Amino acid sequence: MKREPARLIPLSEVDFCAFDVETTGLSFYSRVLEIGAVRFRHRKQPDFFNTLIKTGISIHPGAEAIHGISESMLAFAPAPEAAIPAFLDFSRNCLLIAHNARFDVSALSRELAILGLDVPGLATIDSLRLSRKFLQAENYRLATLVEHLGIPIERLHRALPDAYAVYEILERILAGNQWLAACDLEELISLCGGTLHIESPVRGRPDRTPDSVQAALLPALDGNSVVSLSYNGGSKGADLRPVRPLKIIRRHGVEYLDAYCLIDERRKLFRLDLITDIS
Missing domain, CATH: 2.30.30 (SH3 type barrels.)
Structure with a gap:
């Protein structure tokens, strides 16, 4: 979805894309090695996207301990040059949503810079902020909300299960709040504190770090x-x-x-x- 989403659009007509990324390390400088996404409209059947990515960068042991993705699992994975555009195509014209979205937005923005892709800013809202407004849980970590809402996921910390959890969280919040479900797109974005944007950090300049x-x-x-x-x-x-x-x-x-x-x-x-x- 472009930087200025169309206003006064009913949420029933909005294409959402819940997404999550896993990375090679624990720092901002890490590379994206998996993307999972769920594209959907409220109360409609979702579509799914999932890809591993072979970055050529070693996986930090601390990161591997969290998501369980090993070097051998990436042997036949596509390169970022193929995987990132495939995700952009899947999420085209969507309002993106992620949990604690700043991390995922920053990671994908860096991939755009490395690849030299100068795309319009992709608007993203944060399910963490929305959950704090409409759910009452012990805390608002993704794992806690999955347990609190009884979402049937066996293992988190992989991209597609995490994205599916975000999809379920938004759907259940909308289903449980008639007032929110009747809101338009502008009101939803306002409730989420505005949008973050996936875009190349340095517009038009590919990353030159060896x-x-x-x-x-x-x-x-x-x-x-x-x-x-x-x-x-x-x-x-x-x-x-x-x-x-x-x-x-x-x-x-x-x-x-x-x-x-x-x-x-x-x-x-x-x-x-x-x-x-x-x-």
Whole structure:
């Protein structure tokens, strides 16, 4: 759905797409390795989408422990160049919805940047915010809501079961609230606190960070590892910079490595697209 969804559309006429992603690691810099989605209208039969993605990036053990996706499972999976456009086609003209949506939106936005795909911002609402308004549960984690509502899912933390849970949550909220079900699209978006948008973080510019940098950063983002950066910027020229990586952040659509510099003995920010190598 485009950035400005049509107003005064009854919810019965809205195409929704509940989705979830699983990633190679536990940080913002991780790559998407699975997408699951459920496309539906209220009270209508849903359609399903699910794909693993072979990114070429190692899976962090902590992430694998959560979703259970191993390297061997990706042997015959499509590359991002095929998988991401397939999801975009499946969700075309939909209002997307995800649980704690900021993570999923950020992950897919980064994939668009890496692939150089400059698509209109895909509007996404957050089922977490909607659940807090219309459900009374011990907490609003997805697993808690699945148990609270009796949604028949055996295992969460895979993309399609999580997306199905989001679909069920929205359907049950709408079924249990006649006033909400009679709302229009604008009112629903307002109740969700507005929309997030899946879009390339740097419009029109493909990601220029080498795969070797991505692969080296993932296991080093623990605050204890020391790596040496080759950085095409700053005052030290081509000299290697020993740093302790802490986290990846994004400011104004640009991604940075937040790291402790052992030379200057302080925390510094390094633009990811200016890092040419890590050893």
